[in-house]
Amino acid sequence: MNIRSRHDAIVRILRRNGTSTVNDLAEEVGASRRTVLRDIGALRDQGFVIHSESGRGGGLQLEPESVQTTARLSVTEVFALLISVAAVRAARSLPFSDLADAGLAKIERTLAADKVRDLRRLLDCLYVGQVSPKQDISNIGSIDSGLLPAFETSFLQRLHLRFRYRDAKGVETIRKIEPQAMLILPPLWYLVAWDAAREGFRHFRMDRISKPEIVEGTQFRRRHVPFEDDVCPFNEMPR
Amino acid sequence: MNIRSRHDAIVRILRRNGTSTVNDLAEEVGASRRTVLRDIGALRDQGFVIHSESGRGGGLQLEPESVQTTARLSVTEVFALLISVAAVRAARSLPFSDLADAGLAKIERTLAADKVRDLRRLLDCLYVGQVSPKQDISNIGSIDSGLLPAFETSFLQRLHLRFRYRDAKGVETIRKIEPQAMLILPPLWYLVAWDAAREGFRHFRMDRISKPEIVEGTQFRRRHVPFEDDVCPFNEMPR
DNA sequence: TAAATCGGTGCCATAATTTGGCACCGATTG
DNA sequence: CAATCGGTGCCAAATTATGGCACCGATTTA
Secondary structure, eight states: OOHHHHHHHHHHHHHHHSEEOHHHHHHHHTOOHHHHHHHHHHHHHTTOOEEEEOSTTOEEEEOOOOEEEOOOOOHHHHHHHHHHHHHHHHTSOOTTHHHHHHHHHHHHHHSOHHHHHHHHHHHTTEEEOOOOTTOOOTTOOOOOTTHHHHHHHHHHHTEEEEEEEEOTTSOEEEEEEEEEEEEEETTEEEEEEEETTTTEEEEEEGGGEEEEEEEEEEEOOOOOOOOOTTOEEGGGOOO | OOHHHHHHHHHHHHHHHSEEOHHHHHHHHTOOHHHHHHHHHHHHHTTOOEEEEOSTTOEEEEOOOOOOSOEEEOHHHHHHHHHHHHHHHHTSOOTTHHHHHHHHHHHHHHSOHHHHHHHHHHHTTEEEOOOOTTOOOTTOOOOOTTHHHHHHHHHHHTEEEEEEEEOTTSOEEEEEEEEEEEEEETTEEEEEEEETTTTEEEEEEGGGEEEEEEEEEEEOOOOOOOOOTTOEEGGGOOO
16 A cells, blocks of 8 residues: 555545544554554645544544635636745745645646646746845835736737836836746845846836836747846745 | 655646656756656556657657646635735735635635635634834744644634744743634734633734644634734735 | 543654666667 | 667665554543
């Protein structure tokens, strides 16, 4: 009996019996009491809610969870959810993000293949960096929620993006750039883009971007963005 | 890199790239060629259809197959997602959370009635406050991911919660309390609870809580928590 | 009150599995 | 022909999983 199939077996037995003792489970799956207890721990880590009761007549009970959801989510929505989880994880507290991940993984499994491809391409543009201690967060603006769909289109189709940018002095300019990455440096969020006119990468604080619009026309190419050492792709984050 | 997460990674990479060589995969997942070939075999055993082509320009290709149309999410997972969104929204930047909300709303619509009730009761316990500027975030610990299932059970069934708490001086005590709310004050997360022994509300920083356990027995009652003015229920947050 | 049951943890030696090289095969391409 | 590229067998080493044990605390039963 494999560790993975044993986990599956335990869930099945708990669903079937309603309540089982650790010893019963151990006998049924052909493993020791200790191993089953370890398995229970692992299953709980994976998000299964298993109640337990001590004493005679006690045992383990699996909360009848797993409600089927037939939600039809758009890539944008799933991406938005992923970004939220990424941001929370980036903020060092990492709380509960593994559970959220489990849910997202399930959602991802239900997306159509082409949607998954889109999602992956979007995630490849998502980077997360370290929190800087004692960050001054007094004058952070809010981020225009219209940015995400624009970013998404630009990332996926590699089309230029034009927007208004208000710099630190409050001066507004209009930029036309090639979006390469989204960078979360809590509490700040940046769009990292190649500026063809200036022949270099530029960081744009998202709370200073407004009125984004896609520029139809030729596609730009993806570039390798030179990030600092403490920045890592979302996909490779420690969990 | 775990064997299981490596399998997941390989599937993801294949979906993203379309075609990959074994050597590319090996480098990307940080394993040897031999191991990746074994993984490919295992994935094929699990039902994944992976085409292969020899020679120059060859490689592996994952057949874009069998997309399920339904996700199975537990209340815990949806709750975890919601909390992530709440945390991001609380961090003042509020970026894209409306899109994430839209996705969650769709999910919620497909949940069974009793699950929705549970979810609402959980959300009633979620509060969000203002970010304090120039917060010192240098000594924030990580939050035990085992907390969420415990909180959830405690909130839903109104059962007492016992845990170890390490105060600011590092002294550990064991507390038994009545959880009333989860409060997100970025970057800090708190459990707000009624302490019957001390006859008052107490805030517990989540990164200082460990070994949570439900105390079966009598249910406690919900109390009105006197929050500061700048704290608002998650459900009533501006979007 | 005592005994039995039951979940849970820490520890450690041992068993099992995984891993990375290595050599080598067959197919394909230029 | 040489260079790629998937695939297999084999083996020693590294990593994990496992079982057994002692022991704790809670709960039920006699």
